[in-house]
Amino acid sequence: MGVIRISGPRALRVLEGISASNREMQPRVAQLSSWLDEAGDLLDQGLSLYFPGPNSYTGEDVVELQGHGGPVLLRALLDRVFQLGCRAAEPGEFTRRAVENGKIDLSQAEAVAACIDAATVRAGKQAQRQLQGAFGQYIDELMHTLTSLVAHVEASLDFPEEEIPALFFDQLASRMQNEVIQPVDNLLATAQLGERLFDGATVAIVGAPNVGKSSLLNMLSGRDRAIVSDIPGTTRDVLEIDFEVHGIPVRLVDTAGLRQSDDVIEQEGVRRAHQAAHQADVTIFMADASRSDTWTPSVHADVSLMNKIDLEHGDIPEHFLSLCAKTGQGLELLRDRLASQLGDINLADEGLLVTRERHRVILLDANNHLKAGLLSLGDEDKLELTAMEWRRAWALLGSILGIGDVEHILDHVFSEFCIGK
Structure with a gap:
C-alpha cells in the first residue's frame, strides 16, 4: 500500500478534484474511491479518508489517499495532486504543523522521531512514554512551580519598603532546592542511559x-x-x-x-x-x-x-x-x-529518561541558572539577580516544550525528521 497525506485548508478540495464520485466525504470514514487524471482517465483506486481540523494530526484539514502502492501509479497520483496546488512536505513538516497548531508540544514531536529511530523494544517504550506527553507534563509542572517562586521574589522587589523575614527566604530556598533543582538533577542523572538507548x-x-x-x-x-x-x-x-x-x-x-x-x-x-x-x-x-x-x-x-x-x-x-x-x-x-x-538501571525504577542531547544541554544550563539564583537569594540587594536567573531558567525549560521564541530550535529539530512526518 502507498499512502499520500495532504494537510492544509484546501485538502478536501484537492480530494474532490481527483475523485470520480461526487459523494460527500464523511469525516474519519474510509471510502472506496476512484482517482482520475486531468483527462478524466482512471489513475488508481483505493481508500480516501478525511480528517477535518482541528481534530487531525496537524490540526488542519487532512486527507489520506491509500492506493495500491506501485511506484508508477503512486508517482502519477502524486503528480496529479501537485497539479492541483499541493507541494512536497519538508522534513518533519506535518509534525511541525502539529506543534505550531498546539496539538503536541516540541518534546512530543521529538518523541515521534524517537519512535521511528528506536532500535530496541525498550527504547521504543521510552519513546512512546514521551510521545504520550509524560516528559512534557513533568517539565510543565517544574515550570509551574518555578513561576510561583519567581512571583514571590518579584513581589518582594515590588515592595522594597516592607521588611522581609529571613524565614521567607529560607522557605523559598527550600522549595527551590526540593521542588525544582533536585528533580532536574534527578532527570540529568538519567541522561547517560537515555541517550545510549537511542x-x-x-x-x-x-x-x-x-x-x-x-x-x-x-x-x-x-x-x-x-x-x-x-x-x-x-x-x-x-x-x-x-x-x-x-x-x-x-x-x-x-x-x-x-x-x-x-x-x-x-x-x-x-x-x-x-x-x-x-x-x-x-x-x-x-x-x-x-x-x-x-x-x-x-x-x-x-x-x-x-x-x-x-x-x-x-x-x-x-x-x-x-x-x-x-x-x-x-x-x-x-x-x-x-x-x-553502560549506566543501566532497574526497569522497575526507569521512569522518565532524558533521551536527547538537546534536552540534556538545556537542563544543565537551566540548573546552573537555578543554582546561581539560589546563591543570591539571601541577599536583599541581589534579589533582582535571583529573579533574572530564575526567569532565564524558566525560558530554557520552556524551550524544551517549544514555548517562546524558538523558531531556530524548530528549524534544527525538524531538519532531522524524515519526509512525510
Missing part, C-alpha cells in the same frame, strides 16, 4: 592473540561472524557487529590480538585495536586462564574477563569475571556487568 554504545574486546575474543563476539551476537581458530593472529582488522544488552543497542568490536609483531599488517591491526579501545564507551580486557602471560592488560579496561576457565589454571585475580566461551558459562554475568557499565 544513540547506542560501543564495546571493544581487547587482549592477547587466541584468548577467545572472536568466540565471545560470536556468542554475544548469536552469529558466526568472526573466524575462530587456534592459530594466533587470525583477526587482523577490526570486526564490528550490532546486538543489544538489556535493551541498550551495542556495537561490539572485535580487535586484533595485542602483541609485538614484525608483520606489517598485524602491526596495523594492533594499532587499530588500541584506537578502538580508546574510542569505545566500554572496553573488555580478555585473558586466557591457562596462560598467565595474557593476564596483564596493555590498555585501560572497564571489564576484565578471564576466558577458558574450563582449562587448568592458577589462582585467578579477584577482579576478573570468569567465562567459558565454549559453554556460555558466565555469559549472563558479563551481560549484567556490561549493562551496569
Whole structure:
C-alpha cells in the first residue's frame, strides 16, 4: 500500500478534484474511491479518508489517499495532486504543523522521531512514554512551580519598603532546592542511559592473540561472524557487529590480538585495536586462564574477563569475571556487568529518561541558572539577580516544550525528521 497525506485548508478540495464520485466525504470514514487524471482517465483506486481540523494530526484539514502502492501509479497520483496546488512536505513538516497548531508540544514531536529511530523494544517504550506527553507534563509542572517562586521574589522587589523575614527566604530556598533543582538533577542523572538507548554504545574486546575474543563476539551476537581458530593472529582488522544488552543497542568490536609483531599488517591491526579501545564507551580486557602471560592488560579496561576457565589454571585475580566461551558459562554475568557499565538501571525504577542531547544541554544550563539564583537569594540587594536567573531558567525549560521564541530550535529539530512526518 502507498499512502499520500495532504494537510492544509484546501485538502478536501484537492480530494474532490481527483475523485470520480461526487459523494460527500464523511469525516474519519474510509471510502472506496476512484482517482482520475486531468483527462478524466482512471489513475488508481483505493481508500480516501478525511480528517477535518482541528481534530487531525496537524490540526488542519487532512486527507489520506491509500492506493495500491506501485511506484508508477503512486508517482502519477502524486503528480496529479501537485497539479492541483499541493507541494512536497519538508522534513518533519506535518509534525511541525502539529506543534505550531498546539496539538503536541516540541518534546512530543521529538518523541515521534524517537519512535521511528528506536532500535530496541525498550527504547521504543521510552519513546512512546514521551510521545504520550509524560516528559512534557513533568517539565510543565517544574515550570509551574518555578513561576510561583519567581512571583514571590518579584513581589518582594515590588515592595522594597516592607521588611522581609529571613524565614521567607529560607522557605523559598527550600522549595527551590526540593521542588525544582533536585528533580532536574534527578532527570540529568538519567541522561547517560537515555541517550545510549537511542544513540547506542560501543564495546571493544581487547587482549592477547587466541584468548577467545572472536568466540565471545560470536556468542554475544548469536552469529558466526568472526573466524575462530587456534592459530594466533587470525583477526587482523577490526570486526564490528550490532546486538543489544538489556535493551541498550551495542556495537561490539572485535580487535586484533595485542602483541609485538614484525608483520606489517598485524602491526596495523594492533594499532587499530588500541584506537578502538580508546574510542569505545566500554572496553573488555580478555585473558586466557591457562596462560598467565595474557593476564596483564596493555590498555585501560572497564571489564576484565578471564576466558577458558574450563582449562587448568592458577589462582585467578579477584577482579576478573570468569567465562567459558565454549559453554556460555558466565555469559549472563558479563551481560549484567556490561549493562551496569553502560549506566543501566532497574526497569522497575526507569521512569522518565532524558533521551536527547538537546534536552540534556538545556537542563544543565537551566540548573546552573537555578543554582546561581539560589546563591543570591539571601541577599536583599541581589534579589533582582535571583529573579533574572530564575526567569532565564524558566525560558530554557520552556524551550524544551517549544514555548517562546524558538523558531531556530524548530528549524534544527525538524531538519532531522524524515519526509512525510
